[in-house]
Amino acid sequence: MRQISFCEALNEAMFQEMERDPSVFVYGIGVPDHKKIFGSTARLSERFGEQRCFDTPLCEEAMTGFGLGAAINGLRPIHIHIRMDFLLLAMNQLVNMVSNFVYSTNGTLKAPLVIRVVVGRGWGQGYQHSKSLHSYFAHIPGLKVVVPTTPKDAKGLLASAIRDNNPVVFIEHRWLYWAVGEVPEEPFTIPIGEANIIKEGSDLTVVAVSWMNIEALKAAEILAKRGVHIEVIDPRTLSPLDDTLIIQSVKKTGHCLVADNDWVDCGFGAEVAARVSEKCFGHLKSPVKRIGFAFTPCPTVRVLENEFYPNAVTIIRSIEKTLGLSPTDISDEDFYSHENRFQGPF
Amino acid sequence: MATKTSPELELNLALYRKLYLIRKSEQKIIEYYPENEMKTPMHMSMGQEAIAVGVCAALGDRGQIFSSYRSHAAFLARTGNVEMFFMEMYGRGGTLTGGKAGSMHLASPSEGVLCSSAIVGSAIPLAAGAAFANRYKKNDLLACVFFGDGALEEGIFWETLNAASAMKLPVLLVCEDNGFAVHTSKQARHGFRSITEIVRHYQCHVFQEDTTDAEKIYQLTRQAVTAMQRDPRPVFLHLQCYRYLEHVGINEDFDANYRPREDYENWLKRDAVALGRKKLLESGLAEADISREERKLDEEIDRCVQKAKNAPFPQKQELYHGVFHETN
Numbered sequence: 001m002r003q004i005s006f007c008e009a010l011n012e013a014m015f016q017e018m019e020r021d022p023s024v025f026v027y028g029i030g031v032p033d034h035k036k037i038f039g040s041t042a043r044l045s046e047r048f049g050e051q052r053c054f055d056t057p058l059c060e061e062a063m064t065g066f067g068l069g070a071a072i073n074g075l076r077p078i079h080i081h082i083r084m085d086f087l088l089l090a091m092n093q094l095v096n097m098v099s100n101f102v103y104s105t106n107g108t109l110k111a112p113l114v115i116r117v118v119v120g121r122g123w124g125q126g127y128q129h130s131k132s133l134h135s136y137f138a139h140i141p142g143l144k145v146v147v148p149t150t151p152k153d154a155k156g157l158l159a160s161a162i163r164d165n166n167p168v169v170f171i172e173h174r175w176l177y178w179a180v181g182e183v184p185e186e187p188f189t190i191p192i193g194e195a196n197i198i199k200e201g202s203d204l205t206v207v208a209v210s211w212m213n214i215e216a217l218k219a220a221e222i223l224a225k226r227g228v229h230i231e232v233i234d235p236r237t238l239s240p241l242d243d244t245l246i247i248q249s250v251k252k253t254g255h256c257l258v259a260d261n262d263w264v265d266c267g268f269g270a271e272v273a274a275r276v277s278e279k280c281f282g283h284l285k286s287p288v289k290r291i292g293f294a295f296t297p298c299p300t301v302r303v304l305e306n307e308f309y310p311n312a313v314t315i316i317r318s319i320e321k322t323l324g325l326s327p328t329d330i331s332d333e334d335f336y337s338h339e340n341r342f343q344g345p346f
Numbered sequence: 347m348a349t350k351t352s353p354e355l356e357l358n359l360a361l362y363r364k365l366y367l368i369r370k371s372e373q374k375i376i377e378y379y380p381e382n383e384m385k386t387p388m389h390m391s392m393g394q395e396a397i398a399v400g401v402c403a404a405l406g407d408r409g410q411i412f413s414s415y416r417s418h419a420a421f422l423a424r425t426g427n428v429e430m431f432f433m434e435m436y437g438r439g440g441t442l443t444g445g446k447a448g449s450m451h452l453a454s455p456s457e458g459v460l461c462s463s464a465i466v467g468s469a470i471p472l473a474a475g476a477a478f479a480n481r482y483k484k485n486d487l488l489a490c491v492f493f494g495d496g497a498l499e500e501g502i503f504w505e506t507l508n509a510a511s512a513m514k515l516p517v518l519l520v521c522e523d524n525g526f527a528v529h530t531s532k533q534a535r536h537g538f539r540s541i542t543e544i545v546r547h548y549q550c551h552v553f554q555e556d557t558t559d560a561e562k563i564y565q566l567t568r569q570a571v572t573a574m575q576r577d578p579r580p581v582f583l584h585l586q587c588y589r590y591l592e593h594v595g596i597n598e599d600f601d602a603n604y605r606p607r608e609d610y611e612n613w614l615k616r617d618a619v620a621l622g623r624k625k626l627l628e629s630g631l632a633e634a635d636i637s638r639e640e641r642k643l644d645e646e647i648d649r650c651v652q653k654a655k656n657a658p659f660p661q662k663q664e665l666y667h668g669v670f671h672e673t674n
Contacts, residue, residue, distance in 0.1 A: 025482070051482065056509065057505075057508055057509045057512055059505035059506075059508065059509055061471070061501065061502055061505060062470075062471040062474070062502055062505035062506045062509050063471070063509065064471070065468065065469075065470070065471025065472050065474070065475065065502070065506070066471045066472070066474050066475035066478065066506075066509065067475060068471075068472050068475060069412075069460075069471060069472035069473060069474060069475020069476040069477075069478070069479070069489070070475035070476065070478050070479040070482075071475070072455070072460060072461070072472070072476070073410070073460070073475065073476040073479035073480065073489075074479055074483060075478075075479045075482060075483075077475075092465060092468060092502075093468065093471065096463070096465045096468060097461075097463060097465075097468055097469075097472070101461065102668065102669065102670060102671045103446055103668050103669050104443055104446055104447050104451055104453065104461075105442055105443060105453070105455070105668070106442065106443055106444035106446055106664075106667065106668040107667055107668025107669070107670065107671055107672065108442060108668070108671070109455060109671065110671045111671070141669050142669055142670070144670075165670075165671040165673070166670045166671055
C-alpha cells in the first residue's frame with residue numbers, strides 16, 4: 001500500500017472531507033500562510049478559497065466561540081492551534097460553552113467543531129511551546145479527545161472527527177508529523193472511541209499515548225531480543241475511553257505500564273491505573289506503573305530537556321524492575337534522534 | 347379590535363403585547379417564587395424589556411438571538427413561547443432542554459434563540475460565528491447578541507469586535523447598558539469616558555439611544571440592519587436601560603445603598619410597558635380593546651404556569667442522556 005507521512009495524512013483527510021462536504025471549513029492563526037501549519041494545511045486555500053480556509057486575528061477565545069457559533073448554525077469548522085499552549089487562551093469557550101452546548105439541548109442539536117492542536121517538543125521549545133494537557137480535556141464531559149499516533153490513524157480519525165456531530169479536540173505530536181506509514185488513498189474513517197493493539201505480546205502491557213507509542217515500540221523491539229514480549233496498546237481516543245482492550249490485555253499479562261506523553265500527576269495514567277485495578281485486581285501480578293514528563297515546567301536547554309522526557313530507555317528500565325530482570329545492555333542500540341533531524345526553528 | 351387600524355398601530359400593538367407578556371410573566375415569577383418550586387437563579391429583565399422587544403421585532407423571523415443570563419426578555423420577545431419559558435423555570439422535562447437549562451440558559455434554536463450563557467460576554471463570539479455561517483450559506487438570517495455593560499470589560503467583547511470588524515461579519519452586538527455589573531457602577535469599572543467613542547474607531551456601524559420606547563428601538567434597529575446590509579460590517583447598538591430588581595432574585599434592593607431609589611423612580615416615569623400602553627391609547631385604541639388583549643395574555647400565562655407546575659420532572663436516568671449528539 002502507498003506510504004505517506006502523518007502530516008500528509010492529516011492534510012489528505014481535510015482535503016477529502018472538504019471535497020466531500022461543502023460545510024467543512026478550516027481556520028486559525030497561520031492556517032493559510034506559506035508555512036501551512038508544518039505543511040498540514042497545504043493546498044487547502046488554493047483549492048477551496050479564502051472563504052473556507054482562512055487566517056484569524058490573534059484571539060483564540062473569540063475564534064473558539066466563533067467556531068461554536070458556526071457549528072450550531074450548520075457548518076463544520078476545523079480550528080487549528082499550532083501549539084497546545086495557545087489553546088489555553090480559549091479554555092473559557094471550550095469548557096463553559098463548547099462542551100455544554102449539546103447537553104443544553106438534551107442531545108438533540110449538533111455542535112460539530114474540530115479543534116486540531118499541535119504538541120511541540122525539542123529544539124528549545126521550552127515551557128510555553130511543549131505542553132500536552134490531554135487529561136485537561138478528557139476531564140470535561142461533552143468533549144471528545146483524540147490522540148492519534150500512526151499516519152493511518154491520523155487520517156481515519158480526523159475524518160471521523162470532522163464527520164462527528166460533537167466537539168472533538170484532536171491532539172497531534174509534532175514529532176509524529178514525519179512518521180511514515182501505509183495509508184489508503186481513498187477516504188475512510190476509523191471510529192472515535194476504539195483502542196488499537198499496535199504490538200502483541202504476553203509479558204507486560206504498555207498503554208502508550210501519542211509519541212510514547214513510538215518509544216514503546218522501540219522498547220518492545222529491544223526487549224524482544226532477550227525474549228521479553230510486551231503488548232503495546234494505543235488508546236487513540238482518551239475520551240470517551242473504551243478500556244476493553246486494555247483490560248483484556250492486562251488480564252492476559254498481569255502487568256501494566258502507562259507511558260504518557262504528559263505529566264504523570266493527576267494525569268491520564270491515573271485514570272488507566274484506577275480502571276485496571278478495579279477491573280483486573282485479581283489478575284495483577286504487580287502494581288500499575290506510570291511514566292511521563294518530569295513534574296516540572298519543560299526546560300529549554302537540551303541537557304535538561306532530555307531528562308524531562310521519558311523515552312524507550314525509561315520504558316525498558318521500568319519494565320525490567322517490574323519483571324525483576326537485570327538491566328538490558330543497550331550500548332549497541334540505535335535510538336531515535338529527532339533532535340538531530342529537527343533543525344528548528346519551531 | 348380597534349376601529350381604526352394602521353401599520354403604525356399594528357406595530358405598536360405587537361410591541362405592546364411582547365412588553366406586557368414579558369412584564370407579566372416576570373410578575374408571575376415573583377408571585378410564585380416564594381413557593382420554592384422554581385429552583386433556578388432568576389436574573390430578571392424587569393425594566394429592560396423595551397430593548398429586547400424593539401430589537402427582536404425589527405429582526406423578525408430572520409433574527410438569530412444569543413443572550414446572557416438575563417435572558418427572559420430576549421427569549422420571550424423572540425419566541426413568545428411562554429409555555430417553554432415556564433417549563434424551564436420549573437425545570438420540567440418534555441422541553442428541548444429536558445430540564446438541563448433553566449433561567450440562565452434559555453434557548454430554542456428552532457424559534458430563533460440559539461444560546462443564552464451565564465458567563466459574561468461569552469455568547470458574543472458565537473453570534474459572530476453564526477453571522478459567518480449565514481454569510482457562508484448566503485441566507486438572509488441575522489445574528490444578534492445581547493449583553494450588558496459588564497461585558498464591555500471582558501476581553502471577549504474586544505476580541506470579537508476586532509475580529510468581526512476585520513472579517514466584515516454582519517452581526518448585531520447589542521449592549522443593554524443598565525449601569526451596573528452586579529452591584530458595581532460603571533463609573534467604578536470603566537476606564538474610558540464613552541464606549542461608543544471608542545467603538546467608532548473600529549470598522550463597524552455604531553448606533554446609540556437612550557429610550558424606553560420599544561418603537562424607537564425597533565426603528566433604530568431597522569436602520570442598523572439597513573446600514574449593515576448596505577455595508578456589511580458589525581453593528582454596535584448601545585442602549586440605555588435600568589434594572590428594576592436586584593441583580594439576581596425577585597426583590598428590589600434600593601436599601602442596599604449602591605443605587606438610590608430616586609433613580610428607579612425617575613426611570614419608572616418612563617417605564618416601557620406603561621409607555622407602550624399610553625401610545626396605544628394615543629393612537630386611538632380603546633381602553634377596552636387594550637384590556638381584552640391583556641386578559642388574553644394573562645390567561646395564556648396562567649395556563650402555562652399551571653401546565654408547568656403539573657408537568658412531570660425528567661426521569662432520573664435522563665441525567666446521562668444528551669452529553670453527546672448520537673445520530674449522524
